[in-house]
Amino acid sequence: MAYNTKAIKTDVNAKPIPQLYNPVTDEYEVLQGTGGAARQVLYGPDGQPISTTEGKLAVRASEVETALENLLNGQSTAAKQDALTALVGALDATAVSDPAASGAVIALLKGVLSRLQAVEGKIDGITDGTTPATTQLKGSLVAYDSEHGAFKTVNASLLHESFDFKHKKEVTVSPGSYLVDTFRPTNGYAMLRIITKRIGAAHNWRLCANWSSDGTQVYQVVEKLHTATSGDADTQTAKIVTPVGSQWVMLQLFNDDTVSSHDYHVHVMLTAA
Amino acid sequence: VFDFATLSRVADEALAESYVKNPYAGKNGDEWIEGGTSIQFLNDKFGQYSTAQEMIDAAEDEGLKMYFAWLKEQGKLP
Numbered sequence: 214m215a216y217n218t219k220a221i222k223t224d225v226n227a228k229p230i231p232q233l234y235n236p237v238t239d240e241y242e243v244l245q246g247t248g249g250a251a252r253q254v255l256y257g258p259d260g261q262p263i264s265t266t267e268g269k270l271a272v273r274a275s276e277v278e279t280a281l282e283n284l285l286n287g288q289s290t291a292a293k294q295d296a297l298t299a300l301v302g303a304l305d306a307t308a309v310s311d312p313a314a315s316g317a318v319i320a321l322l323k324g325v326l327s328r329l330q331a332v333e334g335k336i337d338g339i340t341d342g343t344t345p346a347t348t349q350l351k352g353s354l355v356a357y358d359s360e361h362g363a364f365k366t367v368n369a370s371l372l373h374e375s376f377d378f379k380h381k382k383e384v385t386v387s388p389g390s391y392l393v394d395t396f397r398p399t400n401g402y403a404m405l406r407i408i409t410k411r412i413g414a415a416h417n418w419r420l421c422a423n424w425s426s427d428g429t430q431v432y433q434v435v436e437k438l439h440t441a442t443s444g445d446a447d448t449q450t451a452k453i454v455t456p457v458g459s460q461w462v463m464l465q466l467f468n469d470d471t472v473s474s475h476d477y478h479v480h481v482m483l484t485a486a
Numbered sequence: 487v488f489d490f491a492t493l494s495r496v497a498d499e500a501l502a503e504s505y506v507k508n509p510y511a512g513k514n515g516d517e518w519i520e521g522g523t524s525i526q527f528l529n530d531k532f533g534q535y536s537t538a539q540e541m542i543d544a545a546e547d548e549g550l551k552m553y554f555a556w557l558k559e560q561g562k563l564p
Binding site (some may be wrong): 376384385386387388389390391392393465466471473474 | 498501505508510511512513514519520521522523524526527528530531546547548549550553
């Protein structure tokens with residue numbers, strides 16, 4: 214059908230109204246608009262109407278929206294802008310409003326740099342060996358006391374020389390026999406470390422420790438520290454942890470060999486901790 | 487034949503059953519140290535002898551020789 218085959222729209226007074234012909238519906242339709250303007254349709258160079266998405270022109274709408282979203286939500290939030298403003302303000306106050314303070318900050322940075330360079334030089338000296346670091350080991354057996362022929366620790370001292378009352382005068386124990394040594398260490402110690410050394414050929418021997426905690430020589434606890442067999446030939450060590458307040462210690466050195474006498478060193482170390 | 491279990495025991499109660507008192511059990515330099523000697527050891531090695539001299543002659547250890555001589559002085563051994 215054609216527009217001239219259809220009647221136009223009229224108002225209540227039978228007067229024509231603003232209208233347009235819709236070839237799809239083959240009818241005249243009321244011309245509608247907003248704000249005093251009629252609705253319009255934009256056409257592109259290809260003669261096709263330019264579409265809209267949610268009321269917006271679809272021309273690169275998605276790309277523009279993505280860029281705007283990144284800008285608004287990720288890189289330019291109000292909080293970040295406030296933070297930047299504050300930093301700028303601080304820099305301005307320090308460097309411009311207070312030049313003296315700015316100089317102090319620069320001087321401080323220079324001082325830090327200088328000290329870093331000094332530390333770097335010292336580390337280089339340690340690593341290349343020109344200026345070795347002075348170090349000290351603590352907390353374990355680290356030194357050998359050549360005077361007493363015993364190992365010592367930083368926090369321990371030689372408390373007693375059982376069965377070896379003078380340096381390098383080792384005691385001899387007859388076969389099948391034992392010796393006993395009783396001593397009273399400083400009260401309040403926490404640990405006694407017993408170091409023994411047998412001199413001469415390997416054989417069977419034992420060292421036992423007894424201690425008393427009540428101030429008398431009635432020994433309450435007996436603990437065998439070490440039993441050496443014929444295969445043991447070097448210095449033997451053992452330790453006991455004494456009860457707090459122990460006041461007497463008794464050591465018993467047994468020569469269980471039935472052939473000949475043997476020589477020994479026995480040292481008692483006090484560990485303070 | 488001699489039984490060393492008849493001799494004086496050491497003061498330590500825990501060892502008195504097995505050890506007899508021996509003033510020459512050990513030596514520190516030139517100084518003798520008192521201790522104990524195993525009864526079983528003495529009986530096994532020297533129990534077959536009846537006199538101190540026989541035991542001294544059989545002993546190789548200086549401390550044991552001194553011990554047997556001391557027992558003779560004490561009247562414990564003929």
